[in-house]
Amino acid sequence: MSTQDVVKLRTMTGAGMLDCKKALDEAGGDLDKAAEILRKKGQAKAAKKSAERETKEGIVHSYIHANGKVGVLLELLCETDFVARNEVFKELAHDLAMQIAATDPLYIKPEDVPEEVIKKEKSMIKEEMADESKPADVLDKIVEGKMAKYYEEICLMNQLFIKDEDKTIADLINDKIASLGEKIEVGRFCRFSI
Amino acid sequence: MSTQDVVKLRTMTGAGMLDCKKALDEAGGDLDKAAEILRKKGQAKAAKKSAERETKEGIVHSYIHANGKVGVLLELLCETDFVARNEVFKELAHDLAMQIAATDPLYIKPEDVPEEVIKKEKSMIKEEMADESKPADVLDKIVEGKMAKYYEEICLMNQLFIKDEDKTIADLINDKIASLGEKIEVGRFCRFSI
Numbered sequence: 196m197s198t199q200d201v202v203k204l205r206t207m208t209g210a211g212m213l214d215c216k217k218a219l220d221e222a223g224g225d226l227d228k229a230a231e232i233l234r235k236k237g238q239a240k241a242a243k244k245s246a247e248r249e250t251k252e253g254i255v256h257s258y259i260h261a262n263g264k265v266g267v268l269l270e271l272l273c274e275t276d277f278v279a280r281n282e283v284f285k286e287l288a289h290d291l292a293m294q295i296a297a298t299d300p301l302y303i304k305p306e307d308v309p310e311e312v313i314k315k316e317k318s319m320i321k322e323e324m325a326d327e328s329k330p331a332d333v334l335d336k337i338v339e340g341k342m343a344k345y346y347e348e349i350c351l352m353n354q355l356f357i358k359d360e361d362k363t364i365a366d367l368i369n370d371k372i373a374s375l376g377e378k379i380e381v382g383r384f385c386r387f388s389i
Numbered sequence: 390m391s392t393q394d395v396v397k398l399r400t401m402t403g404a405g406m407l408d409c410k411k412a413l414d415e416a417g418g419d420l421d422k423a424a425e426i427l428r429k430k431g432q433a434k435a436a437k438k439s440a441e442r443e444t445k446e447g448i449v450h451s452y453i454h455a456n457g458k459v460g461v462l463l464e465l466l467c468e469t470d471f472v473a474r475n476e477v478f479k480e481l482a483h484d485l486a487m488q489i490a491a492t493d494p495l496y497i498k499p500e501d502v503p504e505e506v507i508k509k510e511k512s513m514i515k516e517e518m519a520d521e522s523k524p525a526d527v528l529d530k531i532v533e534g535k536m537a538k539y540y541e542e543i544c545l546m547n548q549l550f551i552k553d554e555d556k557t558i559a560d561l562i563n564d565k566i567a568s569l570g571e572k573i574e575v576g577r578f579c580r581f582s583i
Contacts, residue, residue: 255460255581257451263473266449268462270581279457385579387449387464 196224208233209374237373238366248378252279258292264389267292270382278377287371287379293357294364295386300351303381308350316345351381390418402427403568431567432560442572446473452486458583461486464576472571481565481573487551488558489580494545497575502544510539545575 196219204215204226210233218236222228250272259266271288278284302308320341324334346353352365362370372379390413398409398420404427412430416422444466453460465482472478488494496502514535518528540547546559556564566573 253583254457255453255583256457257453257460257462259449259451263448263450266451266462266464268451268460268579268581270460270583272583382583383581385462385581387462387577387579389447389449389464389466389576 196220200224200226204229204233208237210237234370234373238369241369241372241378248274250274250378250380250382252276253382254279254285254288256285256288256292258289258296260296265296265386266388267295267384267386269295269384271379272382273375273379274377278375278379281375283371283375284379287368290356290358290367291351291364291381292384294354295351295384297357298351298354299386299388300354301349303350303384304352305346305350308346313342317342351384390414394418394420398423398427402431404431428564428567432563435563435566435572442468444468444572444574444576446470447576448473448479448482450479450482450486452483452490454490459490459580460582461489461578461580463489463578465573466576467569467573468571472569472573475569477565477569478573481562484550484552484561485545485558485575486578488548489545489578491551492548493580493582494548495543497544497578498546499540499544502540507536511536545578 196216200219201212201215204210204219205212207226207230208215210218214233214236215229218229218232219226221232252275253270253272256269256271257267258269269288269292271284271291273279273284317338320338321334324337329337343353347355347363352363352368354364356362356364356367359367368379368381390410394413395406395409398404398413399406401420401424402409404412408427408430409423412423412426413420415426446469447464447466450463450465451461452463463482463486465478465485467473467478511532514532515528518531523531537547541549541557546557546562548558550556550558550561553561562573562575
């Protein structure tokens with residue numbers, strides 16, 4: 196394992212030198228595998244951070260679509276004003292506001308979708324499949340799959356990131372949590388379109 | 390009545406030459422009186438326009454307070470895209486968004502305040518005055534006055550314009566309706582503060 200690879204990995208992931216060394220060891224020197232290992236570790240750490248910490252700082256960011264017909268206001272929260280003033284954090288706020296302008300999500304995460312909306316969607320899916328005589332457990336699996344697709348449309352966190360469709364918005368935020376080392380979450384958003 | 394006065398009045402009010410002439414006639418040549426006459430006529434016209442016409446065009450405008458801790462998103466509506474692209478209209482949107490950032494109104498107009506909020510406020514006012522033994526009609530007048538003050542705090546339209554406290558926001562918008570010749574109204578607004 197060369198120092199050059201460690202530095203390359205650090206550039207790719209933003210992780211610490213020691214973490215990069217360990218990941219390269221674990222991946223047998225494969226850079227992409229090592230990056231993936233770091234990403235998963237980072238996300239695990241991010242999830243732990245998210246459960247424990249409080250977000251009291253942050254920024255309010257706006258994005259107006261060029262013609263002035265669509266606008267988004269976003270509250271992005273973090274733990275300290277130090278991170279709130281960081282360029283990476285500001286870029287994240289901008290990417291999220293642009294995402295919301297483009298995709299028009301209705302909620303932040305699936306837990307925010309009201310019970311009656313979920314019920315209605317499920318019954319509509321079941322109605323659509325009423326003609327197909329399938330066993331109940333197969334039907335349940337299909338409903339589950341269609342609900343996942345539904346959340347991917349209406350929930351910001353479940354949407355694919357328009358600038359990189361290999362990751363969801365939740366992935367994008369977790370990546371920033373890993374690199375900035377603080378819990379980050381979308382507080383509120385609001386979107387007007389004329 | 391000199392042509393110079395007519396031109397001066399036109400510059401002051403933005404009204405048409407003929408209207409300025411008529412107003413100066415009516416005011417016996419007094420410029421300020423004539424401006425007041427035009428203003429009232431404009432507002433009467435504005436009120437008529439507001440009742441009759443539909444607003445389907447407009448812009449979404451945002452204002453972020455310098456520190457990024459307060460943000461406002463505003464939908465300002467008008468009748469045509471021509472007015473939506475006008476600088477005066479855009480300035481109005483900016484003034485309104487700044488007003489909302491500074492004063493944090495809860496509603497656009499008194500009609501938007503929920504009945505239970507009004508009831509609660511009135512009963513609180515009456516409770517405060519329970520000790521003062523005043524006749525019912527005097528009490529009613531006091532409650533009315535205090536409710537007007539309350540609307541002036543919580544309703545954008547009833548607030549005094551922070552950049553010119555001689556007029557309310559409703560006055561400001563009516564002035565622009567008079568000069569731009571189209572119905573203008575606040576569609577929605579949203580304000581986040583961290």
